Amino acid sequence: MPSERLEMNDMARFSSETNLTDGKKFPWGGCYLSTALGFVLVLLAVLIAVGVGVVVYFAAGREVVCDCRMLEVNDGVVSAAVKQQCQKLAQRGNTDICDACPRDGSKTTALATSKKAKVKDVRLPRSLEPLYYDLELQPFMYSGNVDEFSFRGYVSIVLDCREATNNVTLQANKLMIIDGTVTFSALSSTTSSVPAVTSWELDEERQFLVIHLDEEMKVGEKYVAALNFTGPLKDDLHGLYLSSYVRGDKPVYLATTQFQPTDARKAFPCFDEPAIKSRFNVTLIRPSHLTALSNMPVKDSSRTWTDQGIDWVADVFETTPKMSTYLLAFVISDFVNLNATTSNNITYRVWARPESIGQAHYALEVGVKVLTFFEDYYKIPYPLPKQDMIAIPDFSAGAMENWGLITYRETAMLYQPGVSSEGDKQRVAVIVSHELAHQWFGDLVTPSWWDDLWLNEGFASYMEYVGVDFVHPDWKMFEQFVAEDLHNVFDFDGLVTSHPIYVPVYHPDEINEIFDRISYGKGACVIAMMKHFLGPNTFTKALTNYLRERKYDAAFHNDLWAAMTKQSQMDGKNLDVKAIMDTWTLQMNYPIVTLTQIDKDNVKVTQSRYLQDPSAIDPGKYESPYDYKWDVPVTLTSSVERHFNQTHGHVHWLWKSAEEATIYLAGQLPDVSDDKGWIMGNLGQHGYYRVSYDHRNWKALCAQLSTDHQVIPPINRAQIINDAWSLAKGSYLPMEIALQTVEYLQNEMDYLPWDVATSELSYVDTMLSRTGLYGDFEKFMTSKIQAPFSKVGMNNTGATHLQSYMRSLLSSKACYYDDSSCLDNATTLFRQWMADPAKNPVDAGLKGTVYCTAIRQGGLEEWTFAYQQYKLAQVAAEEARLLTAMACSSHIWILSRYLELSMMHSEIRKQDALKVISSIARNKIGRSLAWDFFRANWPTIHSEHGGSFFALSNLIGSVTSSFNTEFDLQQLNDFMAQNPNQGSGNRAFLQAVEKARSNIAWMEQHYSTLKNWLGKLSL
Structure with a gap:
């Protein structure tokens, strides 16, 4: 990327002030000391600091260190002065420790161990630009002790000198550089003077490899740095790592990669930052009976030899286009493939272990269709000559968009009709579509730095729905988007411990933290909102222009806004897209938009910030540049008009600078005195905001649901439920109104409203499960589920995709709340399977419910059978379903044994270990x-x-989700205090604390209301 483009980054040239291009200077500048004198002074400073700490500790008597502060503790009770200090520090952004310190005078355990500050200056200097890599890798995983498996490599990098420097600074992690192999030379023999290598060093904390030279390189000259290295080949799921599966009773090994975000440096020394793109010549050395894959096709395999009984082949791949290191991929395995050719002559292959290749047909079918569709959608041909997808047995994520070689977890790519469910099928389609969307948005054009991760993931998370909707329009993907992404991320983003979409990140731990629902879900939602207010034609034309302008390069989010604004103006809409979208991307949370009917022609619109717990103390880590005001695109209809499918031409704006707006709708509103007349906003829930009304309007909407709910489309029925319950959680709306939104459910037969309602009611279930009110709540749930469940039953024959979803959901809830017919059906089917393991009689869409119910109702015999079937399963989706179902046991000792098994990677794959713990945490019996x-x-x-x-982060959320007492909160705070170095889990712990406080407040505010309401229903 040209240096002038880098200045567009808000983080001031990647936020790195360290000048590694001049070996004579310290990073902070200033005076210069000899090494000996510097060592003495540093040692003296350390001794003084230690001495002062000891004196302070003993002089204060009861003072101890609480992370980076001194807290005065009197018999374990935090004083008012210290609470005040804690709050002040919290406002300045010291959230790492302030949330671990009670603000209410309760007892605490102060820390004696300080949390070590992370090194944040981990960015590379930009004095050198890599033009080409020649990379050769050879894994050794075929004999001997698996703990000693390794790989060796050679890398040669052609460098263009942009600024004079006397060192080459690369990134490397957990690699051993071979002494005597580090070389430096000129690319051309005409270069007059070539610096020589004087030494090299590894800075492990910053993951740097620095090659020192005896003189500076000259600007404009081309040089070559080369070296040999080795590394361990471990099953750690990062970098170049080891995966395996079992054939018969013997392990079969493969080497594979996961480089995003910062692990290419774990496979070879490189410039491992997304904006530093280069071309790659890759050679992979393999035994002759295996296959090697990389981003490009193989061009030569003629080099062969035999060494220690192994016949080796060197596969040389075609040169890649200019691309980021994190998008490289390598796999050496015994996998086989299915293949096809797209209408645009792209070779398309899907790979899996031989035993599973029959399950890859659907992924191939969907992949070919979606790839061709995206070529037309983006108006840009797919840039590579081939597209491979491969299902990896051990994989940390769902999938990874490596350019031309997409890697998947097996459950995300493999589908077996009759064994896999409709949900499994949709998962494959959605993830394939997501990764193919990335081939343009993320791979062809890449964010300049990880602070714009959302540009990658938010866009792909929206486009996955576009791609699947093209292949399966009957699945109503944009209805599902509302529950799967919008409502899901609303919960996350309603916290003061959320973060803006665009967020500064430095250390790899911080980068890993933002692979979360904000970057993916909120990113998708604001892109969907933008598409709606711009209109689909303006949106897609601007997107094509953006991709064409920035192809094979890196971009900043302002580049996208500029393309959208320009196209908006060309199409006569004259919207400043940057100004609008900055309000959604540069501040966290979202608004409540309140609509109040003034008279028969006018509606008043106002906004306010939504917080799940309005009393939560904002740590001040992210200051809002707009005082939590947004530019809001508002749509609305009424009981008179009932126009729910409004386009961008019907959008009204509430600008951040306005206290309120008035929308004039002559003749389209009911009379304000009509108790049955209503207005409704955010039609289709295209906008990233909640909507509220006055109490009269809320009651009219609830009455409409009770009398004829189908007047309102499923998306907006789901919206009414989600908005009301979320507003009640934050005390913006009486709980009595939220409860009225679900009183009609016995008449609801659409999947989406039921999906959203059960999500809200599951929260109530969790909150009440340890109280005396739970029995009455169970009766209420049974009364609502009974009628629709009796209509759909447990016979899934002939069901459509969404009918199957509805049947699965209602069956799951019916069995959970002990409906006798559901219990009998589930246990009978499971017993039939136990009697004849070769013939499973359970419909694929009901397996999750049947397995869980039978194991919960049964004992060791049922659990052991399920575990045996898990070990024998040849379909990844079946394996995953059994893994979850085994956590349903009602026997503490069985759950305890299962937890122990989760840490034994010979029994449970490492990638699935945390899923076991999370599943048991969701079991009422297993949560403690x-x-x-x-x-x-x-x-x-x-x-x-x-x-x-x-x-x-998902695990931390799962094991703390039920915390709703002061005792629970104290346990969480104590654990955080005793374990201050939380790495990439830091944000999740802070959110767990906030959610626990919110749960406590919810119980205090709403328990009595629920008690009265449930009491009336039982009369």
Whole structure:
């Protein structure tokens, strides 16, 4: 990327002030000291600091260090002065420790261990630009001790000198550089003077490899740095790593990669930042009986030799286009493929282990259709000559968009009709579509730095629905988008511990933290909102222009806004897209838009910030540049008009600078005195905001649901439920009104409203499950589920996709709340399977319910059978379903044994370990057990899964989701205080604290209301 483009980044040239291009200077500038004198001074400073700390500690008597502060503790009670200090520090952004310190005078355990500050200056200097890499890798995983498997490599990098410098600074992690192999030379023999290597060093904390030269390189000259290295080949799911599966009773190994975001440097020394693109010449060395795959097709395999009984082949691949290191991919395995050719002559292959290749037909079918569709949608041909997709047995994420070689978890790519469910089928289609969307948005054009991760993931998370809707329009993907993404991320983004879409990140732990629902879900939702207010034609034309302008390069989000604004003006809409979208991307949370009918012609519109717990103390880590005001695109209709399918031409604007707006709708509104007349906003829920009304309007909407709910489309029925319950959670709306939104459910037969309602009611279930009110709540749920469940039953024959979803949902809830016919059906089917394991009589769409119910109702015999079937399963979706179902046991000792098995990777794959703990945490009987196990095994969990995208944060959320007492909160605070170094789990812990406080407030405010309401229903 040209240097002038880098200045567009808000983080001031990647936020790195360290000048590594001049070996004579310290990073902070200033005076220069000899090494000996510097060492003496540093040692003296350390001794003084230690001495002062000791004196302060003993002089204060009861003062101890609480992270980076001194807290005065009197018999474990935090004083008012200290609470005030804590709050002040919280406002300045010291959230790492302030949320672990009670603000209410309760007892605390102060820390004696300080949290070590992360090194944040981890960005590379930009004095050199890599033009080409020649990379050769050879894994050794075929004999001997698996713990000693390794790989060796050679890399040669052609460098263009942009600024004079006397060192080459690369990134490397967990690699051993071979002494004597580091070389530096000129690319051309005409270069007059070539610097020589004087030394090299590894800065492990910053993951740098620095090659020092005896003189500076000259600007404009081309040089070549080369070296040999080795690395361990471990099953750690990052970098170049080891995966395996079992054939017969023997393990079969493969080497594969996961480089995003910062693990290409774990496979070879490189410039491992997304904006530093280059071309790659890759050679992979393999035994002759295996296959090697990379981003490009193989061009030569003629080099062969035999060494220690192994016949080796060197596969040389075609040169890649200019691309980021994190998008490289390598796989060496014994996998086989299915293939097809697209209408635009792209070779398309899907790969899996030989035993599973028959399950890859659907992924191939969907992939070919979606790839061709996206070529037409983007108006840009797919840039590579081939597209491979491969299902990896051990994989930390769902899938990875490596350019031309997409890697998948097996459950995300493999589908077996009759064994896999409709949900499994949709998962494959959605993830394939997501990764193919990335081939343009993310791969062809890449964000300049990880602060714009959302540009990648938010866009692909929206486009996945566009691609699947093209292939399966009957699946109503945009209805599902509302529940799967919008409502889901609303919960996350209603916290003060959320973060803006665009957020500064430095250390790899911080980068991993933002692989979360904000970057994916909120990013998708604001893009969907933008598409709606611009209109689809303006949106797609601007997108094509953006991709064409920035192809094979990196971009900043302002580049996208500029393309959208320009096209908007060309199409006569004259919207400043940057000004609008900055209000959604540069501040966290979202608004409540309140609509108040003034008279028969006018509606008043106002906005306010939504918080799940309005009393939560905002840590001030992210200041809002707009005082939590947004530019809001408003749509609305009424009981008179009932126009729900409004386009961009019907959008009204509430600007951030206005206190309110008035929408004039002559003749389209009911009389304000009409108790049955209503207005409704955010039609189709295209907007990223909640809507509220006065109490009269809310009651009219609830009455409409009770009398004829089909007047309102399923998306907006779901919206009424989700908005009302979320507003009640934050005390913006009386709980009595939220409860009225679900009183009609016995008449609801559409999947989406039921899906949203059960999500809200599951929260109530969790909150009440340890109270005396739970029995009455069970009766209410049974009364609502009974009628629709009796209509759909448990016979899934001939059901459409969404009918299957509805049947699965209602069956699951019916069995959960002990409906006798559901229990009998489930246990009978499971017993039939146990009697004849070769013939499973359970419909694929009901397997999750049947397995869980039978194991919950049964004992060791049922659990052991399920575990045996899990070990024998040849379909990944079936394996995953059994893994979850085994957590349904009602026997503490069985759950305890299962938790122990989760940490034995010979029994449960490492990628699935945290899923076991999370599933047991969701079991009412197992939640305390899971929390205790989590605490006892935190060092191992953190070490093995700290860099695994969503996995760690999801686990933290799962094991703490039911916390709703002061005792629960104190346990959480104590654990955080005792374990201050939380790595990529830090944000998730802070959110767990906030959610626990919100749950406590919810119980205090709403328990009595629920008690009265449930009491009336039971009369």
